[in-house]
Amino acid sequence: MPYDLRPAALADAPAVTDLLNAIDLREIGRPETDLHTVVADLKHPETDLTQDSWLAFDGDRLVAYGLLWDESGGERIDVDHYVLPEHQEAGLLVLEAMETRALAKARENGAERAVVHLHLNVRPTLDTDLLRTRGWAVVRRYHVLRRPLDPTTDLAPSLPEGVRVRPCTTEEDRVRVHALHQSSFARHFDFQPRGYAQWLHDIGAEGLDWSLVWIVDTDDFGDSGFLLARNDREAMGWIRSIGVLSEARGRGLAGLLLRHAFAAFAARGRGMVGLGVDTSNDTGAPQLYARHGMTVHYAVDTWEAVLR
Structure with a gap:
């Protein structure tokens, strides 16, 4: 044909x-x-x-x-x-x-x-x-995870002493989130360094609701991690990326940001939230999401071809 x-x-x-x-x-x-x-x-x-x-x-x-x-x-x-x-x-x-x-x-x-x-x-x-x-051959597998939300139980978490979460409201905050993203993802599979302007396009900054982007900082490490979410998908609220600097991991900051996002989406009336994760991620992300009630929606393979 x-x-x-x-x-x-x-x-x-x-x-x-x-x-x-x-x-x-x-x-x-x-x-x-x-x-x-x-x-x-x-x-x-x-x-x-x-x-x-x-x-x-x-x-x-x-x-x-x-x-x-x-x-x-x-x-x-x-x-x-x-x-x-x-x-x-x-x-x-x-x-x-x-x-x-x-x-x-x-x-x-x-x-x-x-x-x-x-x-x-x-x-x-x-x-x-x-x-x-x-x-071509498969070199990686990703899971798209999702979790139902309930506004009566998905409430904003209490913050431990010495830990703060703030929304990304200023240009200085946006620049900081970019730096945190580049640093926390630098060792991830298939990471490509992106300048600030390139990153703004990647995340669709023009249409992004920046009130759904948060920075977590601590007394001992300063700005330590971020979560970037968006509410413009019809199917579900979406967590595009969440990252914590390597030196600040193991302190529950990623889970804190995750629960913060759940509460924000539930308060906006969303019934479902989702995100994508590399199943071979060695930072413990798949286990973190499972502990927070996220289950597999579907799976995606990365296929690779080396052309000469």
Whole structure:
């Protein structure tokens, strides 16, 4: 079956959102993709839509979508890939185009190879045999966790002596949260250093409710950790990231921030909260979330290809 392949534009965001929600229904049983998320992806500062995006059409119907971005300035390249299960040939066309562009982009950066990462549901609509035959392999697994909220029991926690939690209300606070994020995540798998302006785009700062971003500080360590949440997902409140500096870990600060976020979302009438976690995280995060009642919603694998 012939497919029409062309780059995406911002005007295609509603069609891409519809496609991703159709795939959500197949993979996790409910649509959970919001239009503003797709728009933010298409506006990624390290993406040139004319070269780094692909839409595959069967007649007038969008059946596959791909996006590429480069945050490393080196060999590491990221891609997204979505395809309806009955249109694997279109998925292959998009995959081939992304691989070609990824290698070219890495070479533009002065690298001899491209190390490409793709996140897929563990039961994706893409036929993973297409990936394996092209040398892709799973290198990491993430869990999307969720937890129901109850405004009568999810109340703001009491703060231990010498510990304070403040909302991120000033530009100085925002700069501090960026620094805490870069420091606390520096040793995490696949971390890419991001400057302040890049990070602001990553978190969608223009539309972010900064009252859902908190900093925890202590008498002995000063500003020690942060939690960044957002309330613009239809499916659930979302904790985008939570981090504590290595020297301040083991003191219950992450759990304190987590309970603080639960209380804030419950007070706003949200019935569910979610977050994503690397299952191989060695800071104890998966165990922390389990202790706080979070359970697996679905799982995502990181696939990697090394292209030369």
